[in-house]
Amino acid sequence: MELEYDGLLFSGWQTQNNAPTIQDAVEKTLERILSRKVRICGSGRTDAGVHARAQIANFFTDSALSCDKILKALNSWLPEGISARKVAEGDSGFHSRYSAKFKHYRYIIYNGKTPPALQRNRVWFVPCPLEIKKMEKAAVCLLGRHDFSSFGVNPRRKVKNPVKTILCIKIKKSGPNIRFDVIGDGFLYKMVRSIIGTLVDVGRGKRKTDEIKKILSMKNRMNASPIAPPQGLYLHKVIY
Template sequence: MNIVIWLSYDGTRYDGWQKQENTDKTIQGKLEAVLERLSGASVKVHGSGRTDSGVHALGQVANFHLEQELEAGKVMEYLNRYLPEDIMVWNAQEAPERFHSRLNAVRKTYRYQIEMGPKKDVFQRRYYYGLGQRLDIEKMKAAAVLLTGTHDFKSFCGSRRMKKSTVRTIEEIQFIQPEALRLHISFTGNGFLQQMVRILAGTLMEVGLGKRRPEEMSRILKARNRREAGFTAPSEGLFLEQVEYGDFL
């Protein structure tokens, strides 16, 4: 049977999503260890995307196949009983046999959180990038308009060895201020390259700080060169917020 789960995690102490041989501190590794304990056999967990070290998730989606027939709700209960406290499965259901959480995803939303005040809140410090400077959000919005749509985002890709297509579609970039000195930037698109959201966030922050002009975004896209874009924003401010599947689920 094929089970799909929705989960949240605090990525602070993890080396990212993907299981690695040199560390046991990965989200995928923790899930697979518990599922192997449940099933008595090796279980491969497929995530909708590979979040980097230190990146958080509110709505990561993953699927896995089990040989025995088990109620999805019971599997969720077992996972939550034995997973660390910073990983929680909040929904589970049986999926069509051919469903794949990464291949069938049609839309993803990431959120980057920035603290513009002089010091981060003690209880939120793990979830915000402490920029410590005010941003010109109107200029950032002007730059975001030029980044929205279907483009070759090679300049915003952290992998120099990327051989596959770097064309992606960003449907929307939103700017939300939950408080006067806090800014959330939300990116919704059909897919994102390695570190793409963090590089986009870093570039937009440079616009907001007056280090770049909004109209430079067109030139950066055309350059297809990572060195032309801005800095890679730190991982602690990034959340995978939602993954959508259209008619698949």
């Protein structure tokens, strides 16, 4: 399944007690469609407030319903703020998480002077001037294979493998919006938002471009900037 959702209506992807999550909502809807308990497996969690343009999740079923029927039933019964874009049969070895090669996240900043009433839940409003060239230069330092401990928050448990590869950070200004496209083979907890927060500090002149290398080498989250808020972040695509 390819799922689109508005992260602000849910307490994140993963099932938890006493809070509405996307996983719960989709599992309950599938249970209604397939008349039995269904457990879905997402390509990864998204935090509360983070959106998805195309989250991928798989489940197993012996139902005789066609994929098209399941798609239509999902879109009839899913709660507000979640929609199913595609349903297709996968290979038997397919696993939403383990088969994923790369993930593409998009982050959108609204860099106008006054707050964006109509986009308020879809962007981060940064009213101060941002120098795109400085941010681009800083982003280059993050490309490739690094230990990203400085950009990974993980309060509960130690990170197993903080070494990740970032393939691409593309920054594009279009009117008052600045779009960051970040593609990598894996991301630590809150890593994209931590990167964006730090790049914005470079763009506004609060940090120097070459500080990024130093931050990376220190392998400690305390050195990066505050994380960017969730409502500007989208899980844009999962590449298999």
